[in-house]
Amino acid sequence: MTKTYASYINGEFVDTAKHFAVINPATGEVIAEVAECGEAELNAAVAAAKQAYPAWHALGPVGRAELLLKWADIMAARAAEIAELETAQTGKPIVMTESMDVPFSIDNIRFFAGAARVVPGLASAEYTPGHLSSIRREPMGVVGLISPWNYPLNMAAWKLGPSLAAGNTVVMKPASLTPLTTIEMARAAAEAGIPAGVLNVVTGPGRVVGEALVNHPDVRMISLTGDTATGKRIMAQAAGTVKKLHLELGGKAPFVVFADADMDAAVQGAAVGAFVNSGQDCTAATRVYVERAVYEEFLDRMTTRTARVKVGLPMDRDTEMGSLISVEHRDRVAGFVERARQAGATVLVGGSAPADPELAGGAYYLPTLIAGVAQDSEIVQQEVFGPVLVVLPFDTEDEAVALANDVVYGLASSVWTRDVFKANRVSGQIEAGTVWINDHITIVSEMPHGGYKQSGFGKDMSAYALEDFTQIKHVMADVTGKVVKDWHFIK
Ligand code: NDP
16 A cells, blocks of 8 residues: 655644655656645644744754754664665665765754854954944744755755754755655654754645745745756745745756866766766766867767666666656656757767666666767757766867856866866866866765856855855944944934
8 A cells, every 4th residue: 555645744744635646756656645735734834933933043053953963863773764765756776875865864964963053253343442243143034945856855954954953944845756755854853852843844736835935924035956947936936025045956067078187087977977866966967078189089988888877776786877757757858869869969879768678667768978969959058857968079178168168057067187287277267166176976065065157046065055044143232331422423
């Protein structure tokens, strides 16, 4: 029998009359039924978060850190179970959820539990005679968190960690394709003793629950990870209540390979960068620019390497790439490749679903390598969000930088060279929130992740994320006790 998952509102698991199905995209099977909330449930969650806020804020960083660490410990004790659930709802390999998604989410929460105890800022000082100024860094209040389906657990942790550690209370809306591990996080939070109303999870359609969250007058800030189109819509709607926004949107990362690069490392890095999580990663390497002197060699080697990526059932331990998130999304990815083909592109590897009958029930698509495309073509300019890598040549360093920057996105990028001067010169010129040198994809809880240009603004992870989920107050105290101050011109 399929399991039913409820929303988590004001410390209670709340079921609804209507449900929506969650499908394992690797098999096509329904694995769960989930409460389909509407505006009434969303309003109840916001009211609970508003009520819980003063006490959660007053608890202070030490009290909050203790609860967050306990929460992380409970998740760590259930790591294997959570990894299996994450694999079931996303179709990504179990080796990845076990070694990356789950431990990294736990690490993130532990990082924020500690980081919130070290609030950086200006020291108190007298900037004008007779007045002592100090800065209070305060939470926003009730924050709305909207997460995507590509890394459901990680994205929940990236948002819940800093917002709760900073003293906010939250209403989280997970993606409808992948709400299950976020609900399990809420279950662990309840067991850890995080008070009722501090963390609420409301499941249901973005167009209903998400929009109601964005429009709610008691919600002070929205953090979204998702499509750039959704980010634009939310920006327009948030104007109605002048909400602070934190948006991590699409990406189209360039991967720039100079002729002096370690070719083995660049080929391996491009395969990992492009096909991790079936390419459904906003930092995925999507456009490889190769210096013309080594272009043919790179293409040859990349063709062989791409064909070696092992696509298979996510629970098989030697599977390197599982399914995509849904059949609809797989068809969308296939549509991009088909249109590129019709426009004259050469598909060197992949370009179709795998023939393996064992995979026929799932949303699989082969790792795909494409050459012979123009810089202004759709496949180079738009986010495909699938296992599709395009390779283009360049002649000069300036041209490489210009091509890398020639998209509307600016989330991540990488530069491959043995020349330390060139690496640092180019990383200064690329318009992206992250530049890796001789690597691609690696992230750490201590360092920020976030976009330039239409990839959004605001940072995930690091002390910068804590800053984003807070606001600054200036407190200025008169230290003279005088009735008529020296500066008064109305005596
Ligand atoms: P969306 O941006 O639609 O979904 C992200 C989240 O936003 C989900 O929780 C969704 O809810 C919610 N949402 C959708 N519409 C609204 C709205 N009007 N107001 C408030 N919340 C809303 O991404 P998709 O899942 O549709 O994916 C589409 C494309 O977006 C992908 O193909 C990819 O290109 C890109 N994408 C980028 C990601 C990234 O990490 N940068 C992550 C995911 C997708 P619900 O699930 O209920 O619709």
